[in-house]
Amino acid sequence: xxxxxxxxxxxxxxxxxxxxxxxxxxxxxxxxxxxxxxxxxxxxxxxxxxxxxxxxxxxxxxxxxxxxxxxxxxxxxxxxxxxxxxxxxxxxxxxxxxxxxxxxxxxxxxxxxxxxxxxxxxxxxxxxxxxxxxxxxxxxxxxxxxxxxxxxxxxxxxxxxxxxxxxxxxxxxxxxxxxxxxxxxxxxxxxxxxxxxxxxxxxxxxxxxxxxxxxxxxxxxxxxxxxxxxxxxxxxxxxxxxxxxxxxxxxxxxxxxxxxxxxxxxxxxxxxxxxxxxxxxxxxxxxxxxxxxxxxxxxxxxxxxxxxxxxxxxxxxxxxxxxxxxxxxxxxxxxxxxxxxxxxxxxxxxxxx
Numbered sequence: 001x002x003x004x005x006x007x008x009x010x011x012x013x014x015x016x017x018x019x020x021x022x023x024x025x026x027x028x029x030x031x032x033x034x035x036x037x038x039x040x041x042x043x044x045x046x047x048x049x050x051x052x053x054x055x056x057x058x059x060x061x062x063x064x065x066x067x068x069x070x071x072x073x074x075x076x077x078x079x080x081x082x083x084x085x086x087x088x089x090x091x092x093x094x095x096x097x098x099x100x101x102x103x104x105x106x107x108x109x110x111x112x113x114x115x116x117x118x119x120x121x122x123x124x125x126x127x128x129x130x131x132x133x134x135x136x137x138x139x140x141x142x143x144x145x146x147x148x149x150x151x152x153x154x155x156x157x158x159x160x161x162x163x164x165x166x167x168x169x170x171x172x173x174x175x176x177x178x179x180x181x182x183x184x185x186x187x188x189x190x191x192x193x194x195x196x197x198x199x200x201x202x203x204x205x206x207x208x209x210x211x212x213x214x215x216x217x218x219x220x221x222x223x224x225x226x227x228x229x230x231x232x233x234x235x236x237x238x239x240x241x242x243x244x245x246x247x248x249x250x251x252x253x254x255x256x257x258x259x260x261x262x263x264x265x266x267x268x269x270x271x272x273x274x275x276x277x278x279x280x281x282x283x284x285x286x287x288x289x290x291x292x293x294x295x296x297x298x299x300x301x302x303x304x305x306x307x308x309x310x311x312x313x314x315x316x317x318x319x320x321x322x323x324x325x326x327x328x329x330x331x332x333x334x335x336x337x338x339x340x341x342x343x344x345x346x347x348x349x350x351x352x353x
Contacts, residue, residue, distance in 0.1 A: 001026055003033070006351050007136035008325050009059040010049035016329040017049065020059055022132060024140045025123070029076040032146045034086055039134035040065030040160035040318070041344040043190065043251045044274055046332050048118055053274070057118055063134025063346075064090040064116040067149060067159035077143045085149040087308070089162035090115060090298050092131055092145050093122050104300045106145075135328065137351050147305050150312035157317035160190065160343040161308060164318060166299035168195040168247060169307040171270040172202060174296065175245050179203035184228070184246045184262060188215045191249035191272055193319060193342040196222045199247075201314040207243070209259065218341065230258070241289065243267055253277040260285045260293070268292040318343045324350040 002023035009020035027033045045062035047053045066088040070080050080086060093114035094101050100108040107113060114122050117133030123142060133139075149158050168191055177183055181204040185195045188208050199206045200223025207226040208219040216227045228235055241264050248256065251273035257280065260269060271293065281293060299307065311317060319342045323331055331344040 003138055003140070005132075005136050005138045007061045007132065008328055008351075009061045009132075009135070010056065011059050013049075013051040013056065017062075017135070020061065022059075022061075024138050027072055027074040027140055028123070029074040030142050030144070031074040031123075031140050032070055032077060032080050032086065032143050033072040033138065033140050034066070034068040034088065034146070035071045036066055036068040036134055036137055036139055036348045038067045038156045038159040039063040039136075039346045039348055040163065040320075041328070041331055041335065041346065042160075042163050043335065045133075046335060047274060049332075057130045060118055060130075061132035061135050062117055063136070064088070065159045065162045065164070065345075066116070066134035066139060067155040067162070068139075068348075071138070073143070079143060080146060080148075085151065085155060087147040087149050087158060087162045088116060088134070088139060088141050088145065089147065089166065089304055091301075092116050092119075092141050096144075104302045106300045107298045135325065135346060135348075137348055145301060147301070147308060150308060152312045152315075153308070153317055156322060156345050156347070157320050158308070158311075159345050160318040160320065161194075161311060162304065163298065164190045164194045164343060165198075165311060166304045166307045167191055167272055167296070168249075169198050169310070170299035170303055171245070171247060171272070171294075171296040172199055172204075173303070175268055175270070177202050177204050177245060181205070181245065182243050182264070183207070184209055184243045185224075185249065186210075186246060186259060187249040187273070188219055188342075189249060189338060190318075190340070190343045192247070193218070193222055195247045195249060196224050197316050198310075200224070201310070201316060207239070209246075209262075236262070241265070245270065247272060249273050251275060253279065255280075256293075257282055257285065260291060263289065263291045265289045266291070268294055271295045318345075320345045322347050
């Protein structure tokens with residue numbers, strides 16, 4: 001039988017999220033039914049809820065940083081059992097046949113992966129059904145897209161790892177960060193603070209770039225060796241051609257030409273922030289040092305599990321502020337002001353009956 005589910009949903013771009021009830025599918029043979037304990041708030045949740053990246057299918061339940069406990073499993077499921085600590089990230093399905101999926105890079109699925117919310121439901125739904133996310137008390141997910149959360153990671157602090165963690169882990173691994181690497185992180189927010197922790201744990205020398213020094217102590221506590229203020233022209237000039245990799249986490253329109261100059265020869269700036277406007281890029285600084293500007297999107301399922309295991313091994317978790325579901329709209333406004341250190345996480349067990 002369908003499973004009655006309580007949630008908070010966006011109903012229009014200009015309206016606050018409100019309580020919402022709907023039905024999840026009962027687990028089919030390959031499904032895992034999860035009691036959601038915690039759901040992180042990602043900046044892309046706000047973008048989607050407010051139709052800033054295109055028209056959203058309302059009502060929309062955001063949330064793709066999900067941590068919980070298995071409630072039931074389908075008959076084909078052998079990796080998970082009732083009571084297991086599990087997580088769900090940004091994907092709940094993909095074609096599984098294209099070259100990317102075959103390589104374990106489901107995030108680059110050629111036809112497009114099925115997002116945890118706001119996507120056409122490819123399992124157990126009609127043509128009109130869309131996926132609904134983690135701002136809810138239950139979710140039913142194909143076992144392939146369910147992650148094991150190691151016992152040493154607190155469930156609440158592990159939830160944002162399913163997006164913020166793997167989004168920063170993947171480019172650090174892809175560009176071969178390790179001992180001797182020099183990495184800069186632009187922006188010390190939800191993504192940026194994870195990039196600092198992960199890069200430092202991999203052995204890199206980490207510098208944080210920011211607009212002020214108000215988070216300098218936090219950056220150093222997380223593993224950064226240096227702190228650079230963008231407006232300090234002398235310091236920026238001294239840091240020119242220093243970095244093998246720059247992780248740019250800013251989710252707003254901003255100037256990057258001066259930051260490109262910080263890259264060493266063959267260095268790469270990886271864009272992670274979901275900006276909605278173009279950023280000017282000049283050819284000469286790229287040509288003269290064979291620099292690159294690239295992008296990276298979350299991580300595949302195997303890489304996400306690798307990231308969770310790495311975090312457990314190194315004692316890494318997101319720094320969070322727990323909120324109740326009825327504080328989501330306030331959290332969105334605070335997030336726009338960068339008034340969070342460093343990720344909001346919703347305690348879904350406080351969802352009112």
